[in-house]
Amino acid sequence: MSDILGLEGKVAIVTGAGGGIGRGIALEMAKAGAKVVINDIGVSLGGEGGSASPAEETKAMIEAGGGQAAISTDxxxxxxxxxxxVQCALDTFGQVDVVVNNAGILRDxxxxxxxxxDWRAVVDVHLNGSFYVSRAAAEPFRQQMSGAFVHMTSTSGLIGNFGQANYSAAKLGIVGLSKSIALDMERFGVRSNCIAPFAWSRMTGSIQAKTPEEAERIERLKQMTPETNAPLAVFLASDAAKEVTGQIFAARLNELFLFNQTRPIRSVHKAEGWTPEAIAERALPAFKASLTPLGRSGDVFSWDPV
Incomplete structure (x- = not known):
């Protein structure tokens, strides 16, 4: 691993690191030389139950590769x-340099x-959880005048999807959270970015094929293994991304994407002000060609990964 990353000896917290995308990121962090706090409570996809076994498995994998790791089941x-x-990182390794907010559940x-x-449960883990862990790390980041946050958003929030109002709202809220962190903590040398990951994992494994064509496509989608998101997360956490903050990226097998962000795209002006009727007669026709069509993530990313 090139020393351009500057992660050797740094400490990274990865939430939801007992499996899937989080485990892939934790392993890649350790490969880059970081000491890793593996946070996972070992619950089901819906947030039920609890076990330390997933985190212990990730820790064993890191240590087998010569890395250092600690477990938090909070x-x-x-x-x-x-x-x-965050205190686990401070107590075990004496510092914290990176936070990856990856923990999540689904209740579609x-x-x-x-x-x-179901709304509260999903928002509590994704959005509130990202705030709580980030806020806890903000003080040590501020004191040391450095730090990197990597948050997981989703195309379900950025674009849309069926049956995921709780998840979509939380994931789009994370984008706003990340941008606020980037703005508020820039003067302390702290960066904050988002990733919209693509992966075949337990979060997507419930997708069912109704036709042979859909079954064939699912097999292609399975090539997007969780660990394909890890290089982007490690890059954003590293010194190589020291000039990158407040951005939204995606990793889709061998593709990387940079997302645009909400900005005005058309404007109309009426010197005497607007009435509802004038908006219908003049503003709407001017805006109509630029209205964003209602669609789902799969409509926008309509091609299969290669």
Missing amino acids: SVSDWESAQKI TIFHKMDPA
Whole structure:
């Protein structure tokens, strides 16, 4: 691993690192020379249960490769608990340099049938969890005048998807959180970026094929293994990305994407002000060609990964 990354001896917290994308990132961090705090509570995809086994497996893999790791089984979805995750890094390794907010659960339901409990559970882990862990790390980052946050957003939030109002809202909220961190902490040398990962994992493994063509496509999608997202996460955490902050990226097998961000694209002016009728008669026709079509992530990323 090239020393251009500057991660040798640094300490990285990776939440949800007991498997999938998080495990891939934790292993790649260790490969780059970082000491890793593996945070995972070992719950099901829906957030039920709990076990230290997934984190222990990741730790064993890191140590087998000659790396150093510690385990935190504290939940990201509670403020006091999230502080313990950061304290684990400080107690074990004496510092914290990188936070990767990857932990997540899914409770997919079509919007008009979504239970408020399922809304709260998903928002608590993804959005609140990203805030809690980031906020806990903000003080040591500020004191040492350096640090990097890598947050996981999703094309479900950036673009849209069916049955994921809770997940989509949380993931788009993470984009706003990341941008605010980037703005507020730039003067302390702290960076914050987002990744929209593509991976065949337990988060997507529930997709069912109804036709032979869909089954064939799923087999191609399975090539997007979780660890294909890890190089981008490690890069964004590294010194090689010291000038990159407030951005949104995606990794899709062998493709990398940089996303645009919300900015005005058309404007109309009426000196005497607007009425609802004038908006209908003059503004709407001017805007109509530039309206964003309603679509899902799969409509935008319509080609198979290669």
